[in-house]
Amino acid sequence: MMIDLRSDTVTKPTDKMRNAMANALVGDDVYGDDLTTIELERTAADLLGKEAALFVPSGTFGNQLAILTHTRRGDEIIVGHDSHIVLHEVGAAAVIAGVQLRATTTKNGVFNVDEVKSLIRTDDIHYPDTGLICMENAHGNGTVVPLENMEAIYGIAKEHAIPLHLDGARIFNAAAVLGVDVKTIAEYTDSVNVCLSKGLCAPIGSVLAGSENFIARARKNRKLMGGGMRQTGILAAAGLIAMKEMPVFLKGDHAKAERLAHALDAITNIDVIWERRDISMVFFTLPESVINETNFVEGLRQKGIIINGTEDKEYRFVTHHWISDEDIVKIVEAVKSLIG
Numbered sequence: 391m392m393i394d395l396r397s398d399t400v401t402k403p404t405d406k407m408r409n410a411m412a413n414a415l416v417g418d419d420v421y422g423d424d425l426t427t428i429e430l431e432r433t434a435a436d437l438l439g440k441e442a443a444l445f446v447p448s449g450t451f452g453n454q455l456a457i458l459t460h461t462r463r464g465d466e467i468i469v470g471h472d473s474h475i476v477l478h479e480v481g482a483a484a485v486i487a488g489v490q491l492r493a494t495t496t497k498n499g500v501f502n503v504d505e506v507k508s509l510i511r512t513d514d515i516h517y518p519d520t521g522l523i524c525m526e527n528a529h530g531n532g533t534v535v536p537l538e539n540m541e542a543i544y545g546i547a548k549e550h551a552i553p554l555h556l557d558g559a560r561i562f563n564a565a566a567v568l569g570v571d572v573k574t575i576a577e578y579t580d581s582v583n584v585c586l587s588k589g590l591c592a593p594i595g596s597v598l599a600g601s602e603n604f605i606a607r608a609r610k611n612r613k614l615m616g617g618g619m620r621q622t623g624i625l626a627a628a629g630l631i632a633m634k635e636m637p638v639f640l641k642g643d644h645a646k647a648e649r650l651a652h653a654l655d656a657i658t659n660i661d662v663i664w665e666r667r668d669i670s671m672v673f674f675t676l677p678e679s680v681i682n683e684t685n686f687v688e689g690l691r692q693k694g695i696i697i698n699g700t701e702d703k704e705y706r707f708v709t710h711h712w713i714s715d716e717d718i719v720k721i722v723e724a725v726k727s728l729i730g
């Protein structure tokens with residue numbers, strides 16, 4: 391079996407999930423009578439400390455649905471310059487919600503309080519309205535944003551009556567690192583989107599949580615976006631296991647990444663970026679003069695290891711539920727044999 395380090399999205403469902411999916415009680419979720427989906431949404435809302443939640447097809451869908459539901463066309467939204475919404479969502483906010491993105495420079499996902507204050511628009515005929523602030527935790531670059539920063543930004547948002555959405559694709563990873571429940575993080579948000587299909591191993595889906603009123607409007611917008619799905623209980627059955635039983639494994643995934651990072655960093659020419667080593671990701675640089683990207687990617691593939699090419703000149707290896715301790719040893723040996 392190949393060792394797949396491209397992302398935690400590659401995680402396949404567990405046997406227990408597959409059994410639950412095969413036997414799931416289903417209905418038609420557009421008619422609102424898919425009982426397993428109702429249970430998933432209730433469970434997500436309770437875990438996140440929100441009134442209601444909504445099952446959606448993907449993390450991108452959940453973020454974009456939140457943006458569409460919180461804002462009006464022509465609004466401006468404040469987002470981290472290196473956020474998933476800015477970098478990896480195909481410019482969807484311009485297409486779907488028709489909003490403009492105002493990037494704030496973050497330090498590994500941490501917002502600068504004074505800069506955010508200065509970016510909020512005042513009442514002037516020339517200005518768009520600031521319709522939303524979006525944060526991300528855990529951040530896609532491997533770091534966890536401290537609760538104090540979320541609390542500070544949420545405070546500013548409330549002062550200006552602007553909603554705050556959290557891209558919590560990996561909120562369970564953040565909670566594991568911070569040693570808190572996910573609801574402690576979600577406390578500083580009006581809405582939060584959580585991916586079930588990353589480190590938590592569900593095959594498909596995310597959940598968007600927020601107030602009753604917000605989720606009712608999001609449910610209608612989800613239909614508009616083509617996300618009204620039918621026998622979703624089959625997916626929700628796996629999602630329930632993901633939320634209830636898989637978070638306990640994340641600490642172990644993080645520890646595997648830490649061990650992998652130390653072993654890789656010990657190899658000449660590999661420089662692990664320790665500043666961003668909080669969750670299941672190891673970012674490192676390896677000069678082209680030592681091995682070029684194509685040879686590194688192909689060389690590892692021939693040894694049974696799948697990785698992505700670089701982004702911003704950095705490699706990223708992601709550990710997850712299906713990477714074993716023996717795999718970590720194999721990965722390090724394979725890298726050494728290519729560049730050692």
Ligand SMILES: *Cc1c(COP(=O)(O)O)cnc(C)c1O
Pocket residue numbers: 448449450451453474475526528529530557559560585
């Ligand atoms: C993965 C991810 C998403 C959503 O990804 P999908 O592939 O659309 O499910 C959103 N935000 C962050 C930070 C992510 O890592």
